[in-house]
Amino acid sequence: MTDTTSELGPSRLQKAVEAIAISPKDAAKLVDGYRRSFRKKFEREPETPADKRRIASKVIDRYSKFAAATGAAAALPGVIPGVGTAVAVIGGGAADIAASLKIQIDMCMCLVDVFTEEMSSEDKKHLAFVLALAGSLEGLATNTGKVAVEKVAQKLVFQYIRGPALVTIKELFKKVGVTFLQKTAAKAIPAGVGVVFSGSTNYVLTTVVGKIAVTVLAKDV
Structure with missing residues (x-):
């Protein structure tokens, strides 16, 4: 039997997600396409x-639809580039979680490029x-999609980004891994992307994370 707790250990989950997340350079190229369309x-x-x-x-609409369309973990390597790497690092049982986080991180990487x-x-x-980890954590901890939840999450994200980056990221991966485990164990999230999200839940959570990120990033624009 696969040890899911071990798969979601902060170091392994973080390593897997970092291996498949989009680079700032590639995010900039994607955003430049949107800028060209705007011009x-x-x-x-x-x-x-x-x-x-x-x-x-x-950007948010793109990634939210992408999140809703993803299939089970077994199919993810053919849907999301790099997920095969995540499977190799943490196993198929938790690769869907890494894939979900990748989508939100890729989205936030693009949003950062839009505003900074x-x-x-x-x-x-x-x-x-x-932004992605804190937004996802706060969205999972409550009922996603509500305006009140977004406002609370925004305040907490502001607190997170004031801390030392590397320490904060490591701690957030730990918290997100534990939260996913709790939600899965309680069957609080229906099957969809592997055992974690339904398409609609994944869409809403990704949209909420995007809205939170925009509010944080746009404050100085």
Whole structure:
């Protein structure tokens, strides 16, 4: 029998997700495509806060639909690039969790690129991981999709991003792993992406994480 607790240990889960997450460089390329589309449609650069929020909305919609469309862990290697690596690192029993986190981290990496300019690739990566993990953690801990939940989560995410990045990320992976285990054990989340999410739950959670990230990132725009 697969030891799911071991699979979701903070070091193994973190290693698996980091191995398959999008790079800041690739995220920048994807966002640049949205900027080109914006320039073509509006014949100007996307410079205002409203412009950036419009692009961010496209990014969130893309990844939320992607999250809803993903299948069981056995099918993930053919659906999400790099998930085969996650399977090798932590096993198929928890690869679906790594895949779910990858989708949210990839989304946040793109959102960071939309709203930030003068930030190193490493700082962008750290910020995206904190936003995705903290947003997912708070969404899972409550009933996702409610405005009140988003407001509470935003305050907590602000607290997380003020801490030392590497320590915070390690701690968040630990908390997220434990939360997933608790939800799975209690059968609080229906089957969908492996044993973790239904398509609709995955869609809503990813959308909530995206909205939280935008609120945090847009505060200085």
